[in-house]
Amino acid sequence: MFSSFMVNTWLAATTVAAIAGVVGFFVVLRGASFVAHAVPKSAFAGAAGASLLGISTLGGLGAFSLLGALTIGWLGRRGRHDVATALSIVVMLGLGALFLSWSAEYASEIYALLFGQVLGVSGSEVLVTVVLGAVSLLAVATLYRPLLLSSATPELAATRGLRSSRVELAFLLLVALVTTTAVPVVGALLMFSLMIGPAGAAQALSRRPATAICLSTAIALCTVWLSIAASYLSNWPIGFFVGTLAGLAYVAARLAAAALRRRAVSVERLGAAGR
Amino acid sequence: MARPGRRLLLADAVSTCPPGRHGEARAEVLALDGVDVWLSGRKVLSEVSFAIRAGEFTGVIGSNGAGKTTMFRVVLGLEAASSGQVLLDGESASHRSRRSIGYVPQKVVLEPDLPLRARDLVGLGLDAHKLGVPWPSRARRDAVDEMLAGVGATSLADARVGTLSGGELQRVLIAHALMSGPRLLILDEPLANLDIRSGQEIVELLAGLAHGHNVAVLMAAHDINPLLEVMDRVVYLAGGRAASGTVGEVVRPDVLSRLYGHPVSVLDVEGRILVIAGSNIQAVGTLEDDLGEHRH
Amino acid sequence: MRALFEPGFFASTPVRTALVVGAIVALASGVIGVLTVIRSQSFSGHALGDVGTVGGSAAFLANVSPLWGFLGIAVLASGTMELFGVERRRGRDVATGVVLGAALGLSALLLYFDTTSTSTSGAAVTILFGSLFTVSSDLLPALAGLGGGVLGAVLVMYRPLLLSSVSSELAAANGLPVRFLGVAFLVMTGIGVSLSALAVGTILSTALLIGPAAAALRLTRRPGRAMLAAGASGLAATWLGILLAYDSFYWPPARKGWPVSFFVVALVLVFYVGSGSLSSARSRRARGTT
Known part of the structure; x- marks a missing residue:
């Protein structure tokens, strides 16, 4: 499991989990799960197109996640945000269907793009992942305060001169960047699980942003590490383990938070009654 | 569907005078x-x-x-x-x-x-x-x-x-x-x-x-x-x-002070009522106590 | 006429089935879609279509009709989403995401089993994209029955659903069971969406659910008319898309036809963007006259 062949896998997956945990925090805070699902799925369509045109998959992923993000931003300026996201996703997938209909062979590659191919990452791919991951983290660090403020209270951010449309665009571009980084490794559908489950769990447990981000990253890392190990041992697809473990983490955190709250309430109530 | 007995006729609602506002004891x-x-x-x-x-x-x-x-x-x-x-x-x-x-x-x-x-x-x-x-x-x-x-x-x-x-x-x-x-x-x-x-x-x-x-x-x-x-x-x-x-x-100051648990004054300014906190050091103390309790 | 309808259009059985299935899906999606958009539940509407595919692959493994797989998982998933999704919008968003994520993980596993057991590696593609032309006509009666059932249920609960979708505060003030209505609507959405995902693929199921409804909302201010307009424009997009796909059979580059999904989605997008320009032109004119 820890042979030299697997080193690349561990390295790439760890990078992806770290950025998923961090960016996922903002995704959940902004209530943007749909966007986090839509952009990777759009990127998938682009990858299909790229393989048809003979350009690199990464280029197709990048171009289409960017295009998807910009379409959401453009349609979302007039009209409901979730409608814009839904329309963007179907338009991108429609294009993907068109590209696929033009090409001859696709199936195994598509499965990998959707569900990931952690086992068998090449050295150059790892390098790209790590570099893009570092860029993503740098972008989050730069945008940290505007993103946090505008995600929590858009009105307050507006008084500080932060236009919510600008922050939204920056956020969409960030999701596009993260998508391009992660999809070759974990696949379009599982990047999404990795962004939502751990971050949702962390926000149920902690009310401090910094703690929640750390917690979210930690949960994402554990999820990925456990999944690689389980996938290696069972030969089942890693996507199954990532999806289920992330979901379980969320459910456990919600239950724990509810239990803590109940205890706090009964203690307070006892205290108040005793007064 | 039509229930003329219960439906309100409102066309003149705004101009109607209060009939016997403090008249007979109502239900x-x-x-x-x-x-x-x-x-x-x-x-x-x-x-x-x-x-x-x-x-x-x-x-x-x-x-x-x-x-x-x-x-x-x-x-x-x-x-x-x-x-x-x-x-x-x-x-x-x-x-x-x-x-x-x-x-x-x-x-x-x-x-x-x-x-x-x-x-x-x-x-x-x-x-x-x-x-x-x-x-x-x-x-x-x-x-x-x-x-x-x-x-x-x-x-x-x-x-x-x-x-x-x-x-x-x-x-x-x-x-x-x-x-x-x-x-x-x-x-x-x-x-x-x-x-x-x-x-x-x-x-x-x-x-x-x-x-x-x-x-x-x-x-x-x-x-x-x-x-x-x-x-x-x-x-x-x-x-x-x-x-x-x-x-x-x-x-009234006495009723509202009791309600707030804290002295207040009631001012009448040209027919408008202002309820304001009375100046009292005790009051500041209670406020801080309250904040302290919330923090726990 | 000859130029528009390629020869054999109406004689082809797959085309006729596609026209009928497309009509059922478009009409049911139009009615459910208006409420979905009003409730800001586009994400759930899309997710339930994706989730349905899990049931499809499970049914494939268990060797039962995919219909039951789609239905069962849709009811299960919509129930779970409501269970975790507290009233706050953000909570609902995460709950939907978590259910979708877990379901996608499960579908990765089921597809893996499917592909190893039968080595039909195109399963993922078929389930994701679907195609109107591959619907078997055996499914027709079940589709029509269930589509009609969902439509009927929405119409029976029309007024309570409408008010609770417009404002849950007002609905609660009227003594309506807001929570129950929410669960009932999501389950109906789940059934409707997973049926259309089964019939026309997840892309089209989302496109027909959201696009025509969002366009209709911009053009009419009456709820009933919005539903009719959404159903009608969805129907137009579907039929026109089928026609274009049929005509495209000899188009370059592959000369094996462009996918229906592409045409329908493109038409839905054109309708949506067009409705935006139309409504802003209308409001400009209204402002000009007053």
Whole structure:
């Protein structure tokens, strides 16, 4: 499991989990799960197109996640945000269907793009992942305060001169960047699980942003590490383990938070009654 | 469908004079008796008791967080009281009797693109609980038109509800709440976010309803002044406790100081009432104690 | 006429089935879609289509009709979403995401089993994209029955659903069971969406649910008319898309036909953008006259 062949896998997956945990925090805070699902799925369509045109998959992923993000931003300026996201996703997938209909062979590659191919990452791919991951983290660090403020209270951010449309665009571009980084490794559908489950769990447990981000990253890392190990041992697809473990983490955190709250309430109530 | 006996004729509501405002003893429409409410470990209402009668306009005055909305939710059965009881028409409130309360919630947010006209929303006030698709009927249409005229919103009938201004939306919501012919109309901060003139128009409309049409109106506000001229009774909420009576009985330094647990002065400035904190070192101490408790 | 309808259009059985299935899906999606958009539940609407595919692959493994797989998982998933999704919008968003994520994980596993057991590696593609032309006509009666059932249920609960979708505060003030209505609507959405995902693929199921409804909302201010307009424009997009796909059989580059999904989605997008320009032109004119 820890042979030299697997080193690349561990390295790439760890990078992806770290950025998923961090960016996922903002995704959940902004209530943007749909966007986090839509952009990777759009990127998938682009990858299909790229393989048809003979350009690199990464280029197709990048171009289409960017295009998807910009379409959401453009349609979302007039009209409901979730409608814009839904329309963007179907338009991108429609294009993907068109590209696929033009090409001859696709199936195994598509499965990998959707569900990931952690086992068998090449050295150059790892390098790209790590570099893009570092860029993503740098972008989050730069945008940290505007993103946090505008995600929590858009009105307050507006008084500080932060236009919510600008922050939204920056956020969409960030999701596009993260998508391009992660999809070759974990696949379009599982990047999404990795962004939502751990971050949702962390926000149920902690009310401090910094703690929640750390917690979210930690949960994402554990999820990925456990999944690689389980996938290696069972030969089942890693996507199954990532999806289920992330979901379980969320459910456990919600239950724990509810239990803590109940205890706090009964203690307070006892205290108040005793007064 | 048409219930002429119960439906309100509102066309002249605003201009009608109060008939015998302090005349014969009227039936109690709503009474709260020693109501306590706990919400997530906090005591939000404590020993709240008061009664209101048909044809009376009652203002519920209190700052944000005083428990006004919670009290309304208890009356409506959306929140349970941990002790005490709510009486409607002298009987313990049931799911059925609560149906006959008209309620205008605070902060109704309606998206601008909703495919719903003001008349559709008012119509839903009549029959939202009924199953099946509403068939256009003359009786329904007339009832809606009449109600819109009664609240002075005829010109808004075909506008999208999401595009109405604050004052316009309040009128439409009041019409919606009145469609079922309620004897008790509860409004949660209808004046919030309204300019002074629209606010005054809404107050006049509600006063006309109470005094001209025998509806008991219970309305929450954080400022007592816009209601002074029309209010028959006031329920003053502070720190989860309530004092009720006429304005003269309640808005006095001794009563309010007891309610706030902290000395206050009541100033009369050109017929407007100002309730301000009295200067007292003890008061500062209590405030800090309170903050300290919240931190735990 | 000859130029528009390629020869054999109406004689072809797959085309006729596609026209009928497309009509059922478009009409049901139009009605449910208007409420979905009003409730800001586009994400759930899309997610339930994706989730349905899990049931499809499970049914494939268990060797039962995919219909039951789609239905069962849709009811299960919509129930779970409501269970976790507290009233706050953000909570609902995460709950939907978590259910979708877990379901996608499960579908990765099921597809893996499917592909190893039968080595039909195109399963993922078929389930994701679907195609109107591959619907078997055996499914027709079940589709029509269930589509009609969902439509009927929405119409029976029309008024309570409408008010609770417009404003849950107002619905609660009217004594309506808001929570129950929410669960009931999501389950109906789940059934409707997963049926259309089964019949026309997840892309089209989302496109027909959201696009025509969002366009209709911009053009009419009456709820009933919005539903009719959404159903009608969805129907137009579907039929026109089928026609174009049929005509495209000899188009370059592959000369084996462009996918129906592409055409329908493109038409839906054109309708949506067009409705935006139309409504803003209308409001400009209204402002000009007053």
